[in-house]
Amino acid sequence: MNKEELGKVNIDIMTIVSHAAKIGWETINVSSLQRFIYLLKVLYSFNSNEENIFEGYHFNVTMFGPYSELVRRSVVYLLANRHLEGDDDGEIRIISNTGVDKMSEERINWIETILLILSKYGENKIFSFIINDPLYDTSVKSNLSSEIQVTSENETLLVLNDFKNAFEETLSDTSSISKEEYISLYFDYIFSQIIKG
Amino acid sequence: MSRQIYLPELLSINIKNYTLYPNGLDYTFDFVKGVNLILGGNGMGKTTFVNIIRFGLIGLYKKQRDYTRTYKDKAIIKRQLYPWDFFSARKDERIIIKGEAMVILSFKFNNTRFEVRRSLESGDLLSVFVNGDALTGKILSEDKYEKLGKETQSEYLLYSYELAVLQFSNLSFDDLIFFVNEILFFGESHKTVLWNDGLEGRYDVQNELFNKYFNEPNLDIERQEAQRQARYYDSLSRHKSEDMRVITNLLNKLSKDKESIGVNKDNRNEDDIIKLDNQLLEMKSLLEKIHAYRNVISQDISLLQGEINSTSLKAAEVDKEKNQVEKALNTKLWEQLNPQYDVYMKNIQLNHLCPMCNQPDEELVRKIEQETTRCFACSNEIHLTQDKELTFKYKEVLSIQKGLYQSIANKQRKIKALETEIEELDHEFKNIDLKRRAIQQQIRELEYKNATTGGTGKLQALYDEYKKYSKEKEEYQKESVKYQTLEQSLTKQIENEILKNVSRFSAIFASYAESFLGVSCSLAYEKYDNTMRRFYPVIDGKLRRHEEALSESQRFFIDHSFRMSILTFFYQTPSFYIVETPDSSLDISYERNAANVFLRFLKNPNSIIITSNLNNSSFVNHLIENHEMLFSMVGLFDIAKKSAIQGTSNQLRSIYTNIKERIRL
Numbered sequence: 019m020n021k022e023e024l025g026k027v028n029i030d031i032m033t034i035v036s037h038a039a040k041i042g043w044e045t046i047n048v049s050s051l052q053r054f055i056y057l058l059k060v061l062y063s064f065n066s067n068e069e070n071i072f073e074g075y076h077f078n079v080t081m082f083g084p085y086s087e088l089v090r091r092s093v094v095y096l097l098a099n100r101h102l103e104g105d106d107d108g109e110i111r112i113i114s115n116t117g118v119d120k121m122s123e124e125r126i127n128w129i130e131t132i133l134l135i136l137s138k139y140g141e142n143k144i145f146s147f148i149i150n151d152p153l154y155d156t157s158v159k160s161n162l163s164s165e166i167q168v169t170s171e172n173e174t175l176l177v178l179n180d181f182k183n184a185f186e187e188t189l190s191d192t193s194s195i196s197k198e199e200y201i202s203l204y205f206d207y208i209f210s211q212i213i214k215g
Numbered sequence: 216m217s218r219q220i221y222l223p224e225l226l227s228i229n230i231k232n233y234t235l236y237p238n239g240l241d242y243t244f245d246f247v248k249g250v251n252l253i254l255g256g257n258g259m260g261k262t263t264f265v266n267i268i269r270f271g272l273i274g275l276y277k278k279q280r281d282y283t284r285t286y287k288d289k290a291i292i293k294r295q296l297y298p299w300d301f302f303s304a305r306k307d308e309r310i311i312i313k314g315e316a317m318v319i320l321s322f323k324f325n326n327t328r329f330e331v332r333r334s335l336e337s338g339d340l341l342s343v344f345v346n347g348d349a350l351t352g353k354i355l356s357e358d359k360y361e362k363l364g365k366e367t368q369s370e371y372l373l374y375s376y377e378l379a380v381l382q383f384s385n386l387s388f389d390d391l392i393f394f395v396n397e398i399l400f401f402g403e404s405h406k407t408v409l410w411n412d413g414l415e416g417r418y419d420v421q422n423e424l425f426n427k428y429f430n431e432p433n434l435d436i437e438r439q440e441a442q443r444q445a446r447y448y449d450s451l452s453r454h455k456s457e458d459m460r461v462i463t464n465l466l467n468k469l470s471k472d473k474e475s476i477g478v479n480k481d482n483r484n485e486d487d488i489i490k491l492d493n494q495l496l497e498m499k500s501l502l503e504k505i506h507a508y509r510n511v512i513s514q515d516i517s518l519l520q521g522e523i524n525s526t527s528l529k530a531a532e533v534d535k536e537k538n539q540v541e542k543a544l545n546t547k548l549w550e551q552l553n554p555q556y557d558v559y560m561k562n563i564q565l566n567h568l569c570p571m572c573n574q575p576d577e578e579l580v581r582k583i584e585q586e587t588t589r590c591f592a593c594s595n596e597i598h599l600t601q602d603k604e605l606t607f608k609y610k611e612v613l614s615i616q617k618g619l620y621q622s623i624a625n626k627q628r629k630i631k632a633l634e635t636e637i638e639e640l641d642h643e644f645k646n647i648d649l650k651r652r653a654i655q656q657q658i659r660e661l662e663y664k665n666a667t668t669g670g671t672g673k674l675q676a677l678y679d680e681y682k683k684y685s686k687e688k689e690e691y692q693k694e695s696v697k698y699q700t701l702e703q704s705l706t707k708q709i710e711n712e713i714l715k716n717v718s719r720f721s722a723i724f725a726s727y728a729e730s731f732l733g734v735s736c737s738l739a740y741e742k743y744d745n746t747m748r749r750f751y752p753v754i755d756g757k758l759r760r761h762e763e764a765l766s767e768s769q770r771f772f773i774d775h776s777f778r779m780s781i782l783t784f785f786y787q788t789p790s791f792y793i794v795e796t797p798d799s800s801l802d803i804s805y806e807r808n809a810a811n812v813f814l815r816f817l818k819n820p821n822s823i824i825i826t827s828n829l830n831n832s833s834f835v836n837h838l839i840e841n842h843e844m845l846f847s848m849v850g851l852f853d854i855a856k857k858s859a860i861q862g863t864s865n866q867l868r869s870i871y872t873n874i875k876e877r878i879r880l
Contacts, residue, residue, distance in 0.1 A: 021568075021575065024566060075842075076521075076524065077524070078516075078520075078521075078524035078525060078528075080525070085524050085527075087524050087527035087623070090531065090564050094558060094562050094565050095562055095565075095566050095568070097558045097562075098555065098558045098561070098562035098570050099570075099573065100555075106531070106561065107534075135754055158718075
């Protein structure tokens, strides 16, 4: 068992749960956490052309949405060590500060950005985004039993990039807004376009 | 959009004057929508009977028209045929009769009735009636017909028949040959189509079927054309490599003897460039190989990772069940347990860490696996109960849980090993790539030197030739890449269309395969080894890429399921499925399930035609015990040669008589 790998995931999860608590989510469901990290990974490739810093997570299509074994292992570790409390298949809550924000500025910012989008649209909306996510959709349609391939030419990105061009046409000046604002506006656009209802 | 096609619905067969069946010289059999059993002992002509059905539909055609795999141009090969005397060779020459041996097969496409008469002597098509009207055209053997040009073919009956098939079934005659030979007929050779990827000279049915019938067929023609062009240019570029190699060899030979022909210093430079160029080529090909191998390993890892995720999810379910059983076992004792006990146990199982000091501890993992009912810390018994049923249930859940976690750990180990292999490959790749860059640099320097000094040596003509080939080679490669890109984009289009149908198709497959295996089954549409995506069966959560992973009978019935799913998917009107001796490899525990697969296919009005020598009579019994099912039998015992009948055991004959009685009832 690779402790180093587990350690990194522990830090991610502690940071996510801690930042989620700050915006008023006292508890978070483990399957929401799985979806959240999936979103972190898939959308990261859209944000940056460099290597995906969430590469270590491997997701599969399941009835409950994306699922990674690593996330479950980490939650169990954090529960056993009383950093989190709750249940590994239910709601969890943070009860320590260990590991929180022990990561690069970039990683923290990205987690915050995605949380921002989440808080704005609510979890159900995000879940329907995942279900409508072309990459996820293809995996479901093909009955894939291997992990979902989040690569630079993945289908979500192709679609998101198509939207990006259309979206930028709707903005008068992209240079005047911050990166967070950009992403937030962008998602306004995305949701208005691809998620019906 | 998948195409709307009509497959043939068999109505009746009449065999005349065929002395293989001397007691049935004018034998008629009416097909039922249900089970049509062709029952007989060895040598009675079971296989010949089903071959006559096939012959009635498509004549002696063994394989439809197909493109050759040569790169030179799109040469089309002729259809392949069985020999003309395929049936006459089986006649019993001792019996003299008047009149030609022939078969008259009646069938329908949608609502149009066809009656086809073919000679069992010459193999010729004698007449075709469509809704009672005779088609016109001259009679000719298929062998000769295939040698004719398109214009001259049109005056023959074979041509009129092909046109009529296209008109009423929406299938070209080649499509019909394909469907009958590859899908509707599971012959004695028992070749499966699901796993067959066209290697070893076999026919890639999946490729043909899904590219052509789930899509506009033109798209696949374009794709094949692009593929051919890519191969063509690639091979031209290889030819140039070969030419370059010849010059290199020549130069090497000459350089040994260079003093005598007076090669000057300047030319040595060119010599070096060519040598380096050759090294460069070798390295490039080595790098490509490493890259390809790395991809294969990555795919294996991805598959294992996927299996870990799904096993982990199952394990989470089992964990919940275990908790419930534990609570039921002894609530009092449960309360005495540390509230964190359960999560500590999971931490050991999942992370292999001591829950107290968080150090890796494999010994502890083994301990909790073996002493499942004892405390992981002090080894005292913790779940005591008098309730035998609950104890049994508890042990069962624990054993399932143990299996799941072991399977995860094993897969994780495999992934680690593969990852190490990838690291080594990457290291090797880097080293070779470094060398490659150095050589490239050297070549550039030498070329620069040449350009500034100029070369006018005696071998200049050879060097110029070499350069010319090298340039041509590059151009051919560019062309090849261009067509490869086109092929990829067309492939993507085809795959996207198929994707729309995967879940429906997989659900149909599941309904068949699950009734045989009794575990969850589905089809995954995946891509391996840079080929096109294909369907692979997923059985009980595990993807079966190779048929060898299954037992013989599992393999056959998964393949039957796959073929029947195809027929169900395209179902418009009744059709048929012929299986030779489906019971030959069946293990007793699967007989009923096997019968259920066929009965499920018959939920739509269809005909199943099965040959059997009653080696395994309970399979047949399972089929006929369903009284709602229509059932009929070709009594080879009544029509076959006496010698064959006499050689048959009494036991077999009595079973035959029994079945005959049951059909009458």
